[in-house]
Amino acid sequence: MIVKNFYASAVPAGIKYPDRLDLGLICSKTPAVTAGVFTKSLVKAAPVILDIERLKQGRAQAILVNSGCANACTGEQGMEAAKKTSRLAAEALGIPEEMVQVASTGVIGAQLNMTAFETAMTPLVTGLAPENFEKVAEAIMTTDTVIKTAYRTIALSGKEVNFMGMAKGSGMIMPNMATMLAFIVTDAQIGFPELNKCLKSSVTRTFNRITVDGDTSTNDMVLVMANGAAGNKWIDDEIPDDQQLFQDTLEGILKELALKIVADGEGATKCITIRVCGAKEADQAEQMARTVANSNLVKTAFFGEDANWGRIIAAMGRCGVRFHPEQVDISFGDILIVKNGTGLGTASEEAAAKVLQEKNITVSIDLKDGNACEEIYTCDFSIDYVKINADYRT
Amino acid sequence: MIVKNFYASAVPAGIKYPDRLDLGLICSKTPAVTAGVFTKSLVKAAPVILDIERLKQGRAQAILVNSGCANACTGEQGMEAAKKTSRLAAEALGIPEEMVQVASTGVIGAQLNMTAFETAMTPLVTGLAPENFEKVAEAIMTTDTVIKTAYRTIALSGKEVNFMGMAKGSGMIMPNMATMLAFIVTDAQIGFPELNKCLKSSVTRTFNRITVDGDTSTNDMVLVMANGAAGNKWIDDEIPDDQQLFQDTLEGILKELALKIVADGEGATKCITIRVCGAKEADQAEQMARTVANSNLVKTAFFGEDANWGRIIAAMGRCGVRFHPEQVDISFGDILIVKNGTGLGTASEEAAAKVLQEKNITVSIDLKDGNACEEIYTCDFSIDYVKINADYRT
Numbered sequence: 001m002i003v004k005n006f007y008a009s010a011v012p013a014g015i016k017y018p019d020r021l022d023l024g025l026i027c028s029k030t031p032a033v034t035a036g037v038f039t040k041s042l043v044k045a046a047p048v049i050l051d052i053e054r055l056k057q058g059r060a061q062a063i064l065v066n067s068g069c070a071n072a073c074t075g076e077q078g079m080e081a082a083k084k085t086s087r088l089a090a091e092a093l094g095i096p097e098e099m100v101q102v103a104s105t106g107v108i109g110a111q112l113n114m115t116a117f118e119t120a121m122t123p124l125v126t127g128l129a130p131e132n133f134e135k136v137a138e139a140i141m142t143t144d145t146v147i148k149t150a151y152r153t154i155a156l157s158g159k160e161v162n163f164m165g166m167a168k169g170s171g172m173i174m175p176n177m178a179t180m181l182a183f184i185v186t187d188a189q190i191g192f193p194e195l196n197k198c199l200k201s202s203v204t205r206t207f208n209r210i211t212v213d214g215d216t217s218t219n220d221m222v223l224v225m226a227n228g229a230a231g232n233k234w235i236d237d238e239i240p241d242d243q244q245l246f247q248d249t250l251e252g253i254l255k256e257l258a259l260k261i262v263a264d265g266e267g268a269t270k271c272i273t274i275r276v277c278g279a280k281e282a283d284q285a286e287q288m289a290r291t292v293a294n295s296n297l298v299k300t301a302f303f304g305e306d307a308n309w310g311r312i313i314a315a316m317g318r319c320g321v322r323f324h325p326e327q328v329d330i331s332f333g334d335i336l337i338v339k340n341g342t343g344l345g346t347a348s349e350e351a352a353a354k355v356l357q358e359k360n361i362t363v364s365i366d367l368k369d370g371n372a373c374e375e376i377y378t379c380d381f382s383i384d385y386v387k388i389n390a391d392y393r394t
Numbered sequence: 395m396i397v398k399n400f401y402a403s404a405v406p407a408g409i410k411y412p413d414r415l416d417l418g419l420i421c422s423k424t425p426a427v428t429a430g431v432f433t434k435s436l437v438k439a440a441p442v443i444l445d446i447e448r449l450k451q452g453r454a455q456a457i458l459v460n461s462g463c464a465n466a467c468t469g470e471q472g473m474e475a476a477k478k479t480s481r482l483a484a485e486a487l488g489i490p491e492e493m494v495q496v497a498s499t500g501v502i503g504a505q506l507n508m509t510a511f512e513t514a515m516t517p518l519v520t521g522l523a524p525e526n527f528e529k530v531a532e533a534i535m536t537t538d539t540v541i542k543t544a545y546r547t548i549a550l551s552g553k554e555v556n557f558m559g560m561a562k563g564s565g566m567i568m569p570n571m572a573t574m575l576a577f578i579v580t581d582a583q584i585g586f587p588e589l590n591k592c593l594k595s596s597v598t599r600t601f602n603r604i605t606v607d608g609d610t611s612t613n614d615m616v617l618v619m620a621n622g623a624a625g626n627k628w629i630d631d632e633i634p635d636d637q638q639l640f641q642d643t644l645e646g647i648l649k650e651l652a653l654k655i656v657a658d659g660e661g662a663t664k665c666i667t668i669r670v671c672g673a674k675e676a677d678q679a680e681q682m683a684r685t686v687a688n689s690n691l692v693k694t695a696f697f698g699e700d701a702n703w704g705r706i707i708a709a710m711g712r713c714g715v716r717f718h719p720e721q722v723d724i725s726f727g728d729i730l731i732v733k734n735g736t737g738l739g740t741a742s743e744e745a746a747a748k749v750l751q752e753k754n755i756t757v758s759i760d761l762k763d764g765n766a767c768e769e770i771y772t773c774d775f776s777i778d779y780v781k782i783n784a785d786y787r788t
Contacts, residue, residue: 043711043719073707075720075736108704109737172691172708213690215705216712296607296690297566297783304784310502311609313467314566317437318610325437326469342469343503383780389691390698390777 001151002130003162004187004229005029009127010139013120015113016068016106023117024136025124026183027062027093032227034060034101035196037203039220045072046082047102048221054098058192061099063183063223064089067140067168071104071112072218081112088117092125103181105142105168105219133185137166140181143388144170148260150253156232156242161188163249167257171266171389172215182207182222182257188246189228190235198247199224206254209286210377212265213385214294224250262377267384270302273362277373284321285374288365291319292376299381302361307352309337312363329366332356395545396524397556398581398623399423403521404533407514409507410462410500417511418530419518420577421456421487426621428454428495429590431597433614439466440476441496442615448492452586455493457577457617458483461534461562465498465506466612475506482511486519497575499536499562499613527579531560534575537782538564542654544647550626550636555582557643561651565660565783566609576601576616576651582640583622584629592641593618600648603680604771606659607779608688618644656771661778664696667756671767678715679768682759685713686770693775696755701746703732706757723760726750 006028013023036055038048054060064085071078086100093100104112137147152163167182190198203222233239235246263271274293279285292298295315301308309330317325330338333355337348355361400422407417430449432442448454458479465472480494487494498506531541546557561576584592597616629636657665668687673679686692689709695702703724711719724732727749731742749755 041708041711042716043707070704073704073719073732073735073737075734077736108708109732172705215689215691215708218704218708218711295609296779297609300780300783303780306784308501310464310467310612311566313437314435314502314609314612317433317435317612322436325467338467338503340469341467342471343467381780382784383777385690386694386697386775386777386780389694390700 001153001162001164003164003185005227006185006187007128007130008132008136009124009129010132010135011120011124011127013066013116015066015116021135021139022066022068023120023124024065024139025062025089025128026136026185027128028225028227030227031059031061031099032225033058033190033192033195034223034225035192035199036221036223037200039217041216041218043073043218045070045104045219046074046078047071047104048219050079050082051101051221054101057098059099060101060225061095062089062093063101063103065103065136065140065181067105067142069104069106069110069112070108070219072108074109074111077111081114084114085112085117088121092121101223103221105140105181108218133164133166140166140168142168142170143266144168144264146264148257148264150256152249152253154245154249156188156230156235156245157239159230159232161230161232162186163253165253165257167261169261170264171213172217181219182254184224184250184253186224186226187229188226188235189230189232190226190246194235194243195224195226198250202247202251202254206251206258209375210258210262211290211293212262212379259377262379265379266388267382268379269382270380271360272302272378272380273375274378275362275373275375276365276367278367278369279372280370282372282374285372286376288316288319288321289374289376291315293378296381299378302356302380303382305353305356307332307337307349307356309343313338316365323367323369327368331364333362395547395556395558397558397579399621400579400581401522401524402526402530403518403523404526404529405514405518405521407460407510409460409510415529415533416461417514417518418459418533419456419483419522420530420579421522422619422621424621425453425455425493426619427452427584427586427589428617428619429586429593430615430617431594433611435610435612437467437612439464439498439613440468440472441465441498442613444473444476445495445615448495451492453493454495454619455489456483456487457495457497459497459530459534459575461499461536463498463500463504463506464502464613466502468503468505471505475508478508479506479511482515486515495617497615499534499575502612527558527560534562536562536564537660538562538658540658542651542658544650546643546647548639548643550582550624550629550639551633553624553626555624555626556580557647559647559651561655563655564658565607566611575613576648578618578644578647580618580620581623582620582629583624583626584620584640588629588637589618589620592644596641596645596648600645600652603769604652604656605684605687606656606773653771656773659773660782661776662773663776664774665754666696666772666774667769668772669756669767669769670759670761672761672763673766674764676766676768679766680770682710682713682715683768683770685709687772690775693772696750696774697776699747699750701726701731701743701750703737707732710759717761717763721762725758727756
């Protein structure tokens with residue numbers, strides 16, 4: 001599918017390795033309303049700092065993105081490089097430099113290979129075509145093993161409105177506003193305040209609910225561009241049905257991409273949902289689910305397909321949330337394994353171990369202390385995670 | 395060496411596995427001033443709950459400890475079992491039940507094997523001897539690969555005063571008051587308030603500064619017993635030199651045991667000190683050092699002997715402490731690798747990679763923002779960690 005008046009391109013620029021797609025460009029025929037969320041890390045990469053500044057105008061026309069180098073912790077030289085790459089793209093596209101958003105992913109600390117950008121810019125821009133979105137999704141992969149995209153078509157005020165989204169991310173994943181990188185384009189007609197609000201609330205419930213390894217990146221960002229080419233009525237409070245459908249669609253795309261990141265977590269063999277219910281407050285449910293989801297002992301037990309609920313309750317105990325251990329129930333899938341804080345014995349553990357052989361697993365924790373319920377999405381922790389990360393740079 | 399009027403014994407009771415030492419007893423000829431610190435986890439094992447209650451009297455005469463079963467999340471049955479094992483020991487020793495502290499380590503959720511305790515109690519008490527301390531240290535091992543003990547002899551007011559300490563711990567280690575289990579006995583004469591104060595301040599600077607995997611156990615405890623058999627003058631404010639020497643000695647023992655736990659961290663191949671200096675406040679330095687020490691990406695890079703400082707600065711960025719990334723220096727051993735927030739290039743990375751081939755490594759982070767300095771001790775994160783924890787119960 002295509003999204004009207006959006007074009008994409010990717011080329012092997014040789015930024016770090018030869019002969020692999022590593023430089024991508026997404027651009028709109030006209031300036032697009034653009035909203036973004038960025039890493040909360042105090043250490044922000046140069047492109048993140050530049051994009052935040054430029055997005056104050058709520059508009060962008062192009063996203064230039066590279067893998068192979070994060071351009072983080074690169075000082076003034078890194079900031080100059082980020083600006084220069086955006087200038088190269090702007091000149092080739094014939095648009096103002098400030099309308100280009102830049103994004104980088106890869107090793108922290110290395111400077112951008114400017115020669116690669118200079119020589120690749122002409123073929124990159126020449127290659128722009130409506131159907132090249134997947135090629136950009138491939139160009140932004142690092143330790144990712146699969147391309148992560150999501151598509152939707154909806155009808156708003158009688159007009160067909162299209163969405164395309166992409167994400168990358170596999171390690172250093174516990175987003176604290178956004179994941180590593182995700183870009184969504186739509187031809188919907190929507191103003192900046194509405195788009196921004198939709199994005200922020202969607203990110204909270206999707207990318208901010210996943211964790212692979214508890215580490216937050218310096219380069220996290222989600223950008224959504226809406227160029228209005230669909231010609232639908234402006235989405236605002238006056239047409240609440242359209243507003244709700246747009247919000248649901250955007251959130252659906254972000255959740256699909258977020259779960260694809262978890263499924264492709266470094267070394268992951270399983271996708272795990274940690275659901276905490278019966279909490280007094282939603283933020284307590286989230287905090288407990290996040291602590292369990294980040295526990296190495298819990299995650300290695302999942303890898304070993306061991307229904308080791310003791311590690312779950314140990315993580316709950318240290319998470320900082322007050323609860324009553326003697327009234328907690330824990331289930332793996334449909335199998336109740338802990339009732340009122342004590343184990344139900346060998347038969348239920350054996351049944352639970354069968355659940356753990358599946359690829360998608362839900363752990364449900366009931367605190368019986370209130371009505372709040374939250375989920376965190378994570379993956380298991382395998383030998384390959386260590387192999388990947390002990391060898392990443394070599 | 396021996397500590398006057400302390401006796402120890404260990405037997406293979408068959409609590410979980412046959413033919414391995416799994417039940418230990420330490421006792422003093424006379425009631426000993428005893429102080430303890432216990433896990434801050436909301437989920438406390440039965441023996442922890444029982445010991446906290448009994449230690450309000452500031453006295454104990456024996457410690458009964460088993461491996462193979464944590465007696466955690468075992469409900470009322472578990473509490474009754476903890477009390478019954480203490481009663482069995484008290485009867486065999488001819489002392490009041492309330493003078494027995496109990497400790498358990500092993501899998502969470504299983505009930506104690508009471509038959510094993512009943513049949514083993516007589517040989518256990520019969521075997522008491524001054525020189526059996528190391529046998530108890532062996533009996534409390536689970537995934538530990540080495541016995542962890544520490545010994546000191548000092549002179550206080552002209553009297554020889556002896557200390558013996560033991561600890562166990564290898565996984566589920568980020569103590570939040572105490573490590574998994576540690577017991578220290580001394581024949582020093584000291585009152586409860588002084589002993590308690592010494593222990594608490596020592597634990598803060600030793601066991602509470604280590605982390606293997608960021609997980610806190612339900613069974614953590616440190617107990618120190620002082621039976622006064624050395625006949626030194628009472629240690630209090632009136633003899634500050636003795637007080638200081640006692641404090642330093644106790645802290646030295648705890649630090650030696652804490653570092654032995656890190657060195658024997660599950661799957662560990664290296665011991666790593668993360669030192670943050672130049673912070674505004676000590677708790678900020680600690681928080682940053684702890685976040686870096688707990689990062690899986692940092693720990694796997696150490697395992698891979700990769701001087702990947704980008705992962706260190708990424709962890710710093712998400713730790714919640716405000717600092718100025720552009721003025722940070724980072725060194726591996728004596729090798730400066732990051733100066734004012736940017737990398738010093740390939741030559742310094744290669745020199746740093748040589749440092750990483752050593753067994754003991756110090757990473758120094760200078761924030762240049764104040765005078766506070768704190769250290770956290772940790773280990774690397776290897777393929778064997780995952781293997782150990784995926785297979786632990788099988």
